[in-house]
Amino acid sequence: MSIHESNGSPQSLKNASKIKFEERRESLTFLGLSLPAILAILIVVFLPIIWLSSLSFYNAAGELSMENYARIYESALYRRTFVVTFQISIAVTLICVLLGYPLCYWLTKLPDRTASILMIFVLVPFWTSILVRTYAWLVLLQRNGIINSSLMSLGIIDEPLQLAHNLTGSIIGMVHVMLPFLVLPLYATMRSIDTDLVRAAVGLGSSPREAFWRVFFPMSRPGLFAGIVLVFILSLGFYVTPALMGGGRVQMLAQRIESTITIYSNWGAASALGVVLLLLALVMIWLMHRVFGLDKLFMR
Amino acid sequence: MFANKSQTIDISNLCKSYGSVNALDDVSLNISAGEFLTLLGPSGSGKTTLLMALAGFVRPDGGSIRFGDREMITTPPHKRGLGMVFQSYALFPFMTVAENVAYPLKIRGVSKSDQKIRAERALETVELGGYGNRRINQLSGGQKQRVALARAMVFEPQIILMDEPLSALDKKLREHMQIELKALHQKLDATIVYVTHDQREALTMSDRIAVVNHGRIEQVETPERLYRQPHSFFVADFIGESISLPVTVAKGTAQLGERVLKSDLPIALGSGGHRLVVRPELLEVTPGDVPETANDLSGYVHDIIYQGDSVLVIVQHDSVGQINVRVPANRAGQIGLPSKGERIGLALHPEDTIIVPEHIS
Numbered sequence: 001m002s003i004h005e006s007n008g009s010p011q012s013l014k015n016a017s018k019i020k021f022e023e024r025r026e027s028l029t030f031l032g033l034s035l036p037a038i039l040a041i042l043i044v045v046f047l048p049i050i051w052l053s054s055l056s057f058y059n060a061a062g063e064l065s066m067e068n069y070a071r072i073y074e075s076a077l078y079r080r081t082f083v084v085t086f087q088i089s090i091a092v093t094l095i096c097v098l099l100g101y102p103l104c105y106w107l108t109k110l111p112d113r114t115a116s117i118l119m120i121f122v123l124v125p126f127w128t129s130i131l132v133r134t135y136a137w138l139v140l141l142q143r144n145g146i147i148n149s150s151l152m153s154l155g156i157i158d159e160p161l162q163l164a165h166n167l168t169g170s171i172i173g174m175v176h177v178m179l180p181f182l183v184l185p186l187y188a189t190m191r192s193i194d195t196d197l198v199r200a201a202v203g204l205g206s207s208p209r210e211a212f213w214r215v216f217f218p219m220s221r222p223g224l225f226a227g228i229v230l231v232f233i234l235s236l237g238f239y240v241t242p243a244l245m246g247g248g249r250v251q252m253l254a255q256r257i258e259s260t261i262t263i264y265s266n267w268g269a270a271s272a273l274g275v276v277l278l279l280l281a282l283v284m285i286w287l288m289h290r291v292f293g294l295d296k297l298f299m300r
Numbered sequence: 301m302f303a304n305k306s307q308t309i310d311i312s313n314l315c316k317s318y319g320s321v322n323a324l325d326d327v328s329l330n331i332s333a334g335e336f337l338t339l340l341g342p343s344g345s346g347k348t349t350l351l352m353a354l355a356g357f358v359r360p361d362g363g364s365i366r367f368g369d370r371e372m373i374t375t376p377p378h379k380r381g382l383g384m385v386f387q388s389y390a391l392f393p394f395m396t397v398a399e400n401v402a403y404p405l406k407i408r409g410v411s412k413s414d415q416k417i418r419a420e421r422a423l424e425t426v427e428l429g430g431y432g433n434r435r436i437n438q439l440s441g442g443q444k445q446r447v448a449l450a451r452a453m454v455f456e457p458q459i460i461l462m463d464e465p466l467s468a469l470d471k472k473l474r475e476h477m478q479i480e481l482k483a484l485h486q487k488l489d490a491t492i493v494y495v496t497h498d499q500r501e502a503l504t505m506s507d508r509i510a511v512v513n514h515g516r517i518e519q520v521e522t523p524e525r526l527y528r529q530p531h532s533f534f535v536a537d538f539i540g541e542s543i544s545l546p547v548t549v550a551k552g553t554a555q556l557g558e559r560v561l562k563s564d565l566p567i568a569l570g571s572g573g574h575r576l577v578v579r580p581e582l583l584e585v586t587p588g589d590v591p592e593t594a595n596d597l598s599g600y601v602h603d604i605i606y607q608g609d610s611v612l613v614i615v616q617h618d619s620v621g622q623i624n625v626r627v628p629a630n631r632a633g634q635i636g637l638p639s640k641g642e643r644i645g646l647a648l649h650p651e652d653t654i655i656v657p658e659h660i661s
Contacts, residue, residue, distance in 0.1 A: 200390035202377045203355055203461075204404040204451065211378075214407075218394050 049278070056271035068272035078256070078273075085253040088167070088242065089235035092174045096231050099175070100182040101224065108190045119187070126180040134244045137173045138164050141245075165247025173245040174238060181234060182227035189223025225292040233281050253277050306334040306491045307368040307458040309354065314363030316349060316515075323349040324360060325515035331493065336485050338494045340502040341512035342538070348463060350512065351495045355461055356380050367459060383452035383460035383490070387467055389444045391436045397423070397447050398432030404455040422454040423447075425484065442473045449481075453488055462494045466501065478504045499539045503527065511535045518660055528652075531568045532660040536577040544575040545620050547655060554655045557619050561595055563653035570657020580612065580626035582652040586645035587636045594647035597623055601644050604637075613637070615644055 059067040072078045107115045125133055140146050141163035148160040163169055201211035239254035260270040309331040316324040323346045331337045339347040352358040354365060356377030365372045372380055391400050401419040423429055426446035445465060452460050466474045482505045485492055496502055502509045503523040510520045519531045530536035547554045554561045556576055590596040599617035613625045625646060638644045
């Protein structure tokens, strides 16, 4: 082969077309492999969402209108639902943080074996049906349940506490379901923090408490934020547990959507609520991204 | 602000065991003020445990650690006032270079403006002036190492501990940093305790080297004396290149086979018999017969290996087996060098005849 040929236009590069073909074949293979998933998401997620959102713009008489959205804005009942949904979600998130952060911190201090065994205890509820767990809580918390009867036999209380079928019950049940969603990302982040960093801080003169707040906590923040976002967004649209544990006294958004369909069979109004919930969740994710920088969390 | 005076470190009878393993076995060591002392040993020898005990991260079972005249054995790490450099650098990734360096000043309540000035000055000392606003992940390995150094010395500690700080760098940079660290030590008024498993690094940098093995200090010496007069087979074998031959010692004289060895060096006491340590570069290739004043280790050339800066000649000795000789790769070294299969005269002079006990008593 002469020098002119190898220095010429790209076409004359040795085997160039074969290499290009191989490259294209590879990317087509990847596309082919992910196609089923892409199609499934399109058909099962995006099409229904588009269809439901379009429903929300029709009133009961089948005319195009903003009636459904206007009602959400005007009705005190709907406004109340939104407020309660937010309040419960914030409370659940807060309690999860207060329980989950010390738990994760403690787990990272334990030997690997012990930590992984304890992690299984955190995860087992995660693998059991929500319904089973919720009914289990009802058994524990009801008027003559184990908690009330033992507290009474110990003489700590005279009358049974109202623990189920109300706000308290909803929050207890939800915290239990949501805790793994906080613990998993947080624990993963904490595990990846180099122990030398805390040592370095202490070695350079920080007290252990100072080293925790100045070094460990800032480094655990991405995991904490990821957990908070997950728990909060999931809480906003949570249905099963608040419906069962709330005993009809607590109405969160998902329950309102359900009753709008089953009782009033008003698909337009229900769709409008669903769209608002979806938008709220997106706004929350965007806000948290702006405040906490979630991109830093997923791209290292 | 008044200048800090470097401090002495006095370690006595320090013990620490993990189950049945003695990580520190009755260790005593006195380090002078302003000294550069290296703890040298293989992994698992206890050198890092000793350093971490000095830092306060490992709680010994017993013993005493004194900085100057203050007993430190129960003092928590953050009150020991040490500068520390870790193997992993341990730079805080969410802080800038300047914030990292200023960290020890910040927690000591130094004013913001002073923090800035002193951090920049420390960065200049390690030749990173103007890098203050960079993020840690924008730095190369060598630069990270310098930042870690600047952070350890910015508050002018009397003692700086370093745990294999150069081991993550590539060979060339490591050798460059060794020279720089040594120069830096001369500028700083601080006692430095340095941990490494690299004997060459220890020889290059230290005022004295403490060789650690099985939780005990085998020998503490200046690099040259440690190299030329090791007290035990472990030290002789760990430091430098050598081959060893079993010898018998009786009444202060050593015998290699039938021949009495002439040695100017004292023979240390110990257990498990003695060994003659032959360093390849200390042997002299003699053109003719080996002079009467030297020990004769002549044999036949088995192989000649070219290694760039030097040539390693593998000699088959008549009775004791293989002996390696290193000669310079320049012309002078090659003159009179026999070729493969020929006889080669090897002289081991009495001042280079190192005889050590198998185990230190």
